[in-house]
Amino acid sequence: VKRFRTGRAAGVAVLAVSAAVGLAACGSSSGTSSTPSNSSSSGASGVTCAKGTLDAAGSTAQANAITALADAYEKVCGSGVTINYNADGSGDGVTAFEQGTVAFAGSDYGLGTADVPAANKRCGSGNVAVNIPLVPGPIAIGYNLTGVTSLKLSAQVLAKIFSGKITKWNDRAITAINPGVSLPNEKIQPIHRSDSSGTTYNFTNYLNHLDPADWGYAANKDFPPAAGGVGAKGSSSVAAGVKQTQGAIGYFEDSYAVSDGIPVASIGNAAGDYIVPSITGAASFIAKGTAASDGKISFDYKDTSSADYPNVLVTYEIVCGKGNSASTLPLLKDFLAYMAGAGQKLLPANGYASLPATVASKDLTTIAGLAS
Amino acid sequence: VVSGAPHPPAPWAGRPSHRGDRVFLGLTRGASILVVVIIVAIATFLAVKAVPALHKDTRNFFTTRVWEPDSKPAVFGIATLVFGTLLSSLIAVVIATPVALGVSLFITHYAPRRLARLLGYIVDLLAAVPSVVYGLWGLYFLAPKMVPLSRFLSRHLGWFPPFHGNGEYGHSMFEAGVILAIMILPIIAALTREVFLQVPTILTEAATALGATRWEMLRTVVLPYGRSGIVSAVMLGLGRALGETIAVALVLFSSFTITDHVLNAGGNTIAAEIATYFGEAGSVGQGALIAAGLVLFAVTLVVNLVARTVVARRLPGVS
Numbered sequence: 001v002k003r004f005r006t007g008r009a010a011g012v013a014v015l016a017v018s019a020a021v022g023l024a025a026c027g028s029s030s031g032t033s034s035t036p037s038n039s040s041s042s043g044a045s046g047v048t049c050a051k052g053t054l055d056a057a058g059s060t061a062q063a064n065a066i067t068a069l070a071d072a073y074e075k076v077c078g079s080g081v082t083i084n085y086n087a088d089g090s091g092d093g094v095t096a097f098e099q100g101t102v103a104f105a106g107s108d109y110g111l112g113t114a115d116v117p118a119a120n121k122r123c124g125s126g127n128v129a130v131n132i133p134l135v136p137g138p139i140a141i142g143y144n145l146t147g148v149t150s151l152k153l154s155a156q157v158l159a160k161i162f163s164g165k166i167t168k169w170n171d172r173a174i175t176a177i178n179p180g181v182s183l184p185n186e187k188i189q190p191i192h193r194s195d196s197s198g199t200t201y202n203f204t205n206y207l208n209h210l211d212p213a214d215w216g217y218a219a220n221k222d223f224p225p226a227a228g229g230v231g232a233k234g235s236s237s238v239a240a241g242v243k244q245t246q247g248a249i250g251y252f253e254d255s256y257a258v259s260d261g262i263p264v265a266s267i268g269n270a271a272g273d274y275i276v277p278s279i280t281g282a283a284s285f286i287a288k289g290t291a292a293s294d295g296k297i298s299f300d301y302k303d304t305s306s307a308d309y310p311n312v313l314v315t316y317e318i319v320c321g322k323g324n325s326a327s328t329l330p331l332l333k334d335f336l337a338y339m340a341g342a343g344q345k346l347l348p349a350n351g352y353a354s355l356p357a358t359v360a361s362k363d364l365t366t367i368a369g370l371a372s
Numbered sequence: 373v374v375s376g377a378p379h380p381p382a383p384w385a386g387r388p389s390h391r392g393d394r395v396f397l398g399l400t401r402g403a404s405i406l407v408v409v410i411i412v413a414i415a416t417f418l419a420v421k422a423v424p425a426l427h428k429d430t431r432n433f434f435t436t437r438v439w440e441p442d443s444k445p446a447v448f449g450i451a452t453l454v455f456g457t458l459l460s461s462l463i464a465v466v467i468a469t470p471v472a473l474g475v476s477l478f479i480t481h482y483a484p485r486r487l488a489r490l491l492g493y494i495v496d497l498l499a500a501v502p503s504v505v506y507g508l509w510g511l512y513f514l515a516p517k518m519v520p521l522s523r524f525l526s527r528h529l530g531w532f533p534p535f536h537g538n539g540e541y542g543h544s545m546f547e548a549g550v551i552l553a554i555m556i557l558p559i560i561a562a563l564t565r566e567v568f569l570q571v572p573t574i575l576t577e578a579a580t581a582l583g584a585t586r587w588e589m590l591r592t593v594v595l596p597y598g599r600s601g602i603v604s605a606v607m608l609g610l611g612r613a614l615g616e617t618i619a620v621a622l623v624l625f626s627s628f629t630i631t632d633h634v635l636n637a638g639g640n641t642i643a644a645e646i647a648t649y650f651g652e653a654g655s656v657g658q659g660a661l662i663a664a665g666l667v668l669f670a671v672t673l674v675v676n677l678v679a680r681t682v683v684a685r686r687l688p689g690v691s
Contacts (some may be wrong), residue, residue: 091652114654189637194626196652221652225439230543230625230637233648237511241543241625244516 047338049077050330057086058093058106060234061198061253062135062315066106068350069343073335083335090221091196097129097318098122103328104336105318107131108198109221110296123320131295131316132363134339136353138282139203139311140254142242142262145169145184152177154268155210161249162190162207163215164228169247177274184247191241191250192223194231202313203251209301210270210310253313254279255351267311271304279353281309287356295366297359312353319370326372336367418666425659433663439628439645441660442653448660450667455630456545456639457668460620461613463549463634464556469606471553472560477590480568492565499558507622510551515542515623522546522635537635543625545634548641551623552616556609563608567601568594600683607679614672617643642668 056066063085070083086096090107097105098118110131111119119129141153153161157173160166166173169183193200198221205219217224223231232238235252239260242250254277257264266274275281285308288300297314317336324332340363344354355363426433428446436449475495479488519541526537571594579589595602626640626648640648646661653661 089651191625194640195648222440222442225628228627230627231648232543232625233621237622237625240511240515244519245542 047073047076047342048330048334049081050334051080052328052331053082053084054328054331054335055084055086055102056093056104056106056317057088057096057102058318059090059108059198059315060087061108061137061313062106062352063087064255064350065135065347065352066339068346069339070335072343072346073338081331089195090198094119094318103319103325103332106135106315107318108313108315109201110294110316111318119318123323127323128294128321129318130321130366131318132336132340132366133291133295133297133314133359134317134336134355134363135347136282136286136312136314136355137351138254138277138279138309138353139199139206139251139313140257140262140264140277141249141251141267141311142239142257142260142264143249144242144244144246144262145186146246148181148183149263151181151263151265152268152274153265154272154274155207156214156268158267159207159211159214161188162192162227162229164190165214177268186247189245189248190229191238191245191248192227192229192231193235193238194223194233196221197235198313198315199235199251199253203311205299206301206311209299210268251311253351254282258351267309269304269306269308269310270302271306273304273306275306275309277309277311279348281307282312282353283356284308285310285312286314286353287358291359291362321366321369322371324370324372329370329372333367333370336370337364340364340367415666415669418662418669421659422663422666423659425656426663428656429660437628437630439660442657446656446660450642450664452628452630453640453642453645453664454667454671457614457641457643457671459632459634459639460545460548460552460624460641461610463546464552464613465606465610467550467553468557468560468609472557472605472609473564473602475557475561476565476568477594479565481586481590481594492562495558495561497558498554499562503555503616503619504622506551506555507619510547510619510623511543514551515547518542518544518547518550526635534632534634536633541635541637543623543637545624545639548620548624549634551619552613555616555619556612559612560605560609563605564598564602567598567605570601571597604679604683607675607682610675610679611672614675615643615668616641617647620644621647642671 066083066085070085074081074083085106086093086102087106088096090105090109093102093105094107094111094115096102098115098121100122111129116129120127123129141158143151145151153174154177157166157177160173167188168185169188170185175181175183200223201219201221204215204217204223207215208217208219217227223229232241232250235256238250238252239256239262242248243260243262254264256262257277264277266276268274284305285299285303286297288303288305288308289297290300291297295316299310299312301310303310317339319332319336340355340360344360347354354360425441425446429436429441429448430445431438431447431449433449435451436447437452439448439452440446441448475491479491483491522537522541522544525535526541529535530537575593575597576589579593584592620641621644624640624644625637626644627638628640629638631638642664646665650658650661
């Protein structure tokens, strides 16, 4: 009897531990928290160094950029400054912004029409929320084909691959634009993002603009399920899947391709040229775009310059134009100005592109006009 | 250990007289009420949040094989997710049960005491690994290893429909099932170990005295005696597998299809779907995911009820 009782207790303990572990795992969101360091040289880099704590949340795609810039900003400004960025995803960030729990949201896409009313409401009556484009980057198309080190893919071919109309690597549509490359008689395994993502939004936007006949789906942060293929959660999972799976193809921000050593394709533009992804090519493509009054950038997919890489994403910070909290406003303006100004130079080292000068100067004007 | 066992009549069932007894009764009663309140609160929350979204659904929620709740009109159905949830859990139970029974029989009847204790600790340690770690391990380490195994199964056992392969291996329901099997193994092993320890020594000794070998003794006495305990252990493991979230979300490359080709990527489970989509879902999308959670709640409840029924029916035979 005694053995039975202790055994039962042990069994229950095992269950309790596993339950607790399960709960802990569920709650493990990737948060980024930065604490100030003490190398003070206030006033450098054109920042005024307001004191205080700034809370922000949102996109995972720009988490590395914000973390790096926040660290650099805190290093410049010394103690008394803390910037917290909780990388829970764009949707969570926008929700937190609407609820007023963060000073700004990082988002992979500008505020959608469904979110505009709630976001404006948070800013107070008569005020509007604005999108500030701050962190751009090229979207790479990575592939896994033994012995193939250079591959050209047009928007038409990509649209057909990702909608399941081309299923073999030696399909004539692919071999025709890749003379001299021996492509295997192997199944193509397209991997997309299963979670909502700005990378998906911008990639499908590119497909839809360059080949609406083969890609009839409008740009969407959710990959259209009807297009087929399999989905992986997060850019790192897509990259891992492409890296592990012979015949696979996937899309992710270029920094993932660089860090995982995944070969990337040259991508077709409107003129039929093929361009290797690069941060300079992405920046000059973005420079051709036009900014709307709400801050959102529309890319010019008709751009025919062979120096411009046409498959890009721009991520935004969403703030109130007027109606920001008076206590955090100085720090908010100063940090965002740093992101749009001196901080842009740090982005390439972290796998992102820098903003074109025209967009950056427009951002600085917007940021200077932010008010409480 | 055996859930649903009939309780002996409590001789102290009357009103307690000592203050200690009264306080203790209050505490235990409070704990029981708390559990019921929590369950009811969860069920109510799920139902309240789910109903508005379900009203917006323009097709049959139970049979539709599409999940686009935030499109207009909203279209979503639970069929593929329920199928994937049951399939991955079934694979997990099929793999984990024999291994867990083997481990616990070895620990209780074969291993020297010291080795048995060490082995017990190691099995329990499996339960202490966070599920996100299992997920990352499956994503980066196990997935490439599953490819040759899947290819082998497809080549040699392809006549068995689930083992049909189309050449796309890894990140499959099969791999998700393997990961789940590893995660539920410690639960089943720990519980069955206690079940086997309960077998009265007098019965095992009697079998041995009648000339039974160790294997015959296990087969004729230990396993039948522990049957109800084994069933409830497996059901507890199954419950864990049904609800596992992040490990499946990371390991399984999902699609919104129903397929019994377990070696290929595709399909998804309710819990993994919720984890993947909730962060960015719109208002109807969130409600739809909560409705999916409600279905998972119901599925788990049914599984538990079935398990309890099975145990209750078996029990008179062994007690």
